[in-house]
Amino acid sequence: MSTSTAGSPPKTIGLLTSGGDCAGLNAVIRAVVSRAVQGYGWRVIGIRQGTAGLLQRPLLTEKLDLSLATVNILRLGGTVLGTTNRGDPFAFPMPDGSLKDRSDEVIDGVRALGLDALIGVGGDGSFMILRRLAQQGGINLVGIPKTIDNDVGTTESSVGYHTAVTVATEALDRLQPTAASHDRVMVLEVMGRDAGHIALAAGIAGGADVILIPEIPYRMEVVAAHIDRLRRHGRNFALVIVAEAVPDLTGRQVRQRQAFGRTTYGGIGHILGEAITELTGAETRVTVLGHVQRGGQPTWDDRLVASAFGVHAVDLIGEGRFDRMVAWQNRQVVDVPLAEAMRAPQQVDPAGALVRTARGLGISLGDD
Ligand code: F6P
Numbered sequence: 001m002s003t004s005t006a007g008s009p010p011k012t013i014g015l016l017t018s019g020g021d022c023a024g025l026n027a028v029i030r031a032v033v034s035r036a037v038q039g040y041g042w043r044v045i046g047i048r049q050g051t052a053g054l055l056q057r058p059l060l061t062e063k064l065d066l067s068l069a070t071v072n073i074l075r076l077g078g079t080v081l082g083t084t085n086r087g088d089p090f091a092f093p094m095p096d097g098s099l100k101d102r103s104d105e106v107i108d109g110v111r112a113l114g115l116d117a118l119i120g121v122g123g124d125g126s127f128m129i130l131r132r133l134a135q136q137g138g139i140n141l142v143g144i145p146k147t148i149d150n151d152v153g154t155t156e157s158s159v160g161y162h163t164a165v166t167v168a169t170e171a172l173d174r175l176q177p178t179a180a181s182h183d184r185v186m187v188l189e190v191m192g193r194d195a196g197h198i199a200l201a202a203g204i205a206g207g208a209d210v211i212l213i214p215e216i217p218y219r220m221e222v223v224a225a226h227i228d229r230l231r232r233h234g235r236n237f238a239l240v241i242v243a244e245a246v247p248d249l250t251g252r253q254v255r256q257r258q259a260f261g262r263t264t265y266g267g268i269g270h271i272l273g274e275a276i277t278e279l280t281g282a283e284t285r286v287t288v289l290g291h292v293q294r295g296g297q298p299t300w301d302d303r304l305v306a307s308a309f310g311v312h313a314v315d316l317i318g319e320g321r322f323d324r325m326v327a328w329q330n331r332q333v334v335d336v337p338l339a340e341a342m343r344a345p346q347q348v349d350p351a352g353a354l355v356r357t358a359r360g361l362g363i364s365l366g367d368d
Contacts, residue, residue: 011042011116013317015064017079018050018126022148022160022294024302025079028121031310033069040318045113050084050122051129054109055092055102061113074303077296086260088129093260107137116140117317123147123158127325127342134323142316143325143338144309148293151195151345154336155327159309162301164191164293165201171289172206172239179237185227185276185284189269191293192243196348198293199243204357209238210364212272214245215348216355218366223272224279226364231282240276242268249275266290308333 015032017025029046036042044064047053053060073080089106091099110118110133117140120130127143134141145152148164168190175186188208192198196213203211210226212218227238244265248254254267266288273286298306309326312333316324325341327334348355358365 011040011317012045012114013042013314014045014047014061014110014113014115014118015081016047016050016053016118016120017081017083017146018120018122018130019083019085019147020123020294021077021079021083022146023077023163023296023298024159024306025081025083025121025146026073026076027298027303027306028144028146028159028310029064029080030069030073031307032119032314033064033066035311035314036317037066037069039314042314045115046081047113049082050126051089051106051133052084052087053082054106055087055089059109059112074307075297077294077298085125086262090129090132103133103136106133107139110137110139117142117322119144119313119317121146121159123149124152124342124345127152127338131323131338131342140317140322141338142313142322143341144313145325145327145341148198149192149195150197151193151347152325152341153344153346154325154341155329155346157301157305157328159302159306160294160298161197162305163296163299164198165205166299167293167296168198168202168241168289169206171287171292172202172208172241175287176207176237176239179239179285183236183283185238185240185273185280185282187240187242187269187273187276187284187286189242189244189266189286189288191265191289192245193265194245194347195345196243196245199241200348200354200358203241203363204354204361206241207239208241208363210240210366211358212240212242212246212366213348214243214247216350216365216367218246220249220272220275220279222368223364223366224276227276227280227282231280238282240272242272244268305333 048060146159150161255263256266
């Protein structure tokens with residue numbers, strides 16, 4: 001049923017996905033298009049490659065209609081719009097190595113599209129940029145949180161998180177039998193830029209013996225003693241899950257150099273693996289799960305959250321309520337001021353319920 005106001009011209013809304021991709025983004029796109037086109041009779045313009053698409057001339061855009069909102073896109077990993085997690089338009093890296101403020105170009109792009117509102121699907125980094133652009137350019141912005149790291153404030157769940165935890169849990173399920181067959185310690189390194197949510201949730205669900213997260217400082221002797229204890233009590237294998245942002249034994253973050261002068265986390269698993277072998281004598285193997293956690297089919301709960309977020313974001317525009325982010329709280333979709341969501345990243349609470357669960361299960365967090 002269309003809820004478009006008779007006589008008023010149909011709105012045009014823009015939609016972009018920004019930051020690292022994750023499973024469930026296409027389910028968001030499907031929900032936004034379905035609600036906006038079917039429910040309100042609006043036009044939806046998809047902006048390709050996040051804000052990078054607004055810096056290109058001609059602009060990288062495509063009209064999104066109901067043919068795209070078929071059930072199939074719901075199941076697809078990645079984002080059909082493409083995305084970028086580099087190239088902040090306020091400090092855009094130029095070929096000569098300098099940084100240039102290109103925010104006006106992005107805003108001109110939005111104006112050229114004649115958008116009444118913009119839906120940005122992103123994490124806290126993207127929201128920081130999009131909100132600044134919105135304030136500078138008078139853009140009516142609504143945010144939808146997505147990140148496998150699940151570190152966006154005020155929402156219990158961001159799109160992509162459940163799928164990443166499912167993949168990490170399945171990895172532990174697959175590592176356990178091979179660990180037991182060979183009497184080995186298996187170390188699984190998972191993602192989570194500065195937050196240990198994936199490691200903690202998957203570690204509990206996948207039966208890890210040790211969970212290391214950046215929010216709880218660890219001592220290697222404690223980890224080794226726990227593994228030794230398991231072995232003395234007859235266990236012939238052990239499972240260790242570590243979040244990529246956990247520092248090495250000297251307290252330094254472990255990073256890999258990437259293109260465009262960037263670095264990403266990666267490598268702590270191997271450092272721990274070697275230390276475990278050295279201290280316990282156990283044969284150890286390391287698996288770095290990496291981007292496997294981001295791709296692939298979204299789980300049912302990511303699809304559900306994505307669908308609820310997409311519909312609610314369009315309804316917010318219908319109500320003329322902007323500078324807000326949709327969020328998942330107490331089993332339902334709600335909305336909060338974007339500024340509140342961005343106030344602080346949501347890390348694991350070291351005294352929180354899930355940490356207590358892990359300790360209650362006898363899992364070592366490396367600290368005692
Ligand atoms: O923020 C999502 C995330 O997947 C982090 O968990 C990870 O550290 C980072 O992105 C990897 O970024 P990239 O896609 O640039 O390798």
